[in-house]
Amino acid sequence: MNDSAVPDHPCPARRRWMAVLARAKADSIAGLLGACGPLPAHMILRGPEPGLVMVRGRTGGGGSSFNLGEMTVTRCTVRTDTGFVGHAYVAGREERRAELAALVDALMQDDERSAAIEAHVIAPLERQQTDLKAGRAAKAAATRVQFFAMQTMRT
Amino acid sequence: MSSGLSPGFGDPVGDAQSCFRAVLDAMARPGQVHRVGGVTAPGPLCNAAAAVLLTLADQETPLWLDEAAEPARAWIAFHTGAPIVATGRAMFAMALSLPDLSDFSDGSDEMPETSATIILQTASLREGRRFVMEGPGLREPRTLAIDGVPADFGGLWQRNHGLYPRGVDLILCAGDELTALPRSVSIREA
Numbered sequence: 001m002n003d004s005a006v007p008d009h010p011c012p013a014r015r016r017w018m019a020v021l022a023r024a025k026a027d028s029i030a031g032l033l034g035a036c037g038p039l040p041a042h043m044i045l046r047g048p049e050p051g052l053v054m055v056r057g058r059t060g061g062g063g064s065s066f067n068l069g070e071m072t073v074t075r076c077t078v079r080t081d082t083g084f085v086g087h088a089y090v091a092g093r094e095e096r097r098a099e100l101a102a103l104v105d106a107l108m109q110d111d112e113r114s115a116a117i118e119a120h121v122i123a124p125l126e127r128q129q130t131d132l133k134a135g136r137a138a139k140a141a142a143t144r145v146q147f148f149a150m151q152t153m154r155t
Numbered sequence: 156m157s158s159g160l161s162p163g164f165g166d167p168v169g170d171a172q173s174c175f176r177a178v179l180d181a182m183a184r185p186g187q188v189h190r191v192g193g194v195t196a197p198g199p200l201c202n203a204a205a206a207v208l209l210t211l212a213d214q215e216t217p218l219w220l221d222e223a224a225e226p227a228r229a230w231i232a233f234h235t236g237a238p239i240v241a242t243g244r245a246m247f248a249m250a251l252s253l254p255d256l257s258d259f260s261d262g263s264d265e266m267p268e269t270s271a272t273i274i275l276q277t278a279s280l281r282e283g284r285r286f287v288m289e290g291p292g293l294r295e296p297r298t299l300a301i302d303g304v305p306a307d308f309g310g311l312w313q314r315n316h317g318l319y320p321r322g323v324d325l326i327l328c329a330g331d332e333l334t335a336l337p338r339s340v341s342i343r344e345a
Contacts (some may be wrong), residue, residue: 045162046162046233083159
């Protein structure tokens with residue numbers, strides 16, 4: 001999941017926080033949001049509703065694209081009482097997670113709140129996710145076989 | 156990005172199915188008035204017109220939008236995803252006053268089903284100008300009152316009816332009610 005590939009995204013900041021929210025668990029978003037004080041009420045415009053999206057692949061980045069398979073995605077759109085509309089698409093069928101992610105997306109667009117939400121929700125979630133990724137990478141790296149070493153030993 | 160978007164159907168599957176049934180019945184029995192619900196329409200649309208749009212329009216149905224319906228454009232785009240196009244390419248049209256019917260696709264003799272369906276919002280389907288309808292689906296002529304069509308509506312419609320099997324179909328909406336006027340039906344002012 002490398003998301004630096006698409007150039008000229010209209011709103012790279014929003015892209016970043018939506019990616020963080022899409023990977024976060026419902027309980028961690030809810031826990032971190034709880035620490036942000038009172039939040040504006042929100043109404044649901046659409047969903048949360050599960051559906052299927054076709055995942056497309058491309059061999060080696062140069063081959064022609066093919067349908068890899070379908071995956072379950074839950075989407076949700078909310079509007080806060082302050083008038084901001086937030087969207088979320090998350091993998092799986094956990095509806096609460098999609099709603100919380102959409103709510104945070106809406107709050108992040110509100111200039112009065114975005115700094116607090118960034119500090120209390122987005123940044124900690126991003127840290128958790130990079131730590132997890134680094135931990136996994138380190139674990140995998142420990143089992144790596146160095147073929148060139150065996151080659152050197154034989155000669 | 157502040158906006159006044161409002162929700163669509165309360166029960167997306169059930170409400171869309173019952174509205175679809177109402178449109179189907181109205182097409183089969185022209186002039187029969189049905190109640191539809193489940194949605195609070197964004198201005199200036201009436202609830203029935205909004206329900207029909209949510210039921211019939213999607214990404215694959217190009218829609219023409221009356222200039223007067225412009226305030227509802229964002230709502231329609233969000234909930235249906237239908238591309239907004241010029242009259243000639245539209246499969247559906249959302250009109251607040253009767254547009255020129257000849258601007259819309261009337262299909263071809265081989266594929267008459269490719270013609271446009273016009274959703275026309277009117278003030279009332281209970282009072283106003285009265286028309287006697289005759290044609291398939293009507294054992295006896297039926298009278299329908301429409302408030303909000305131009306004085307020469309009878310003549311305009313007969314021109315469309317004369318194109319049969321080509322021609323456009325009309326879904327009339329007022330408040331929470333709808334009825335249909337398929338191209339197969341001929342009308343005269345009562």
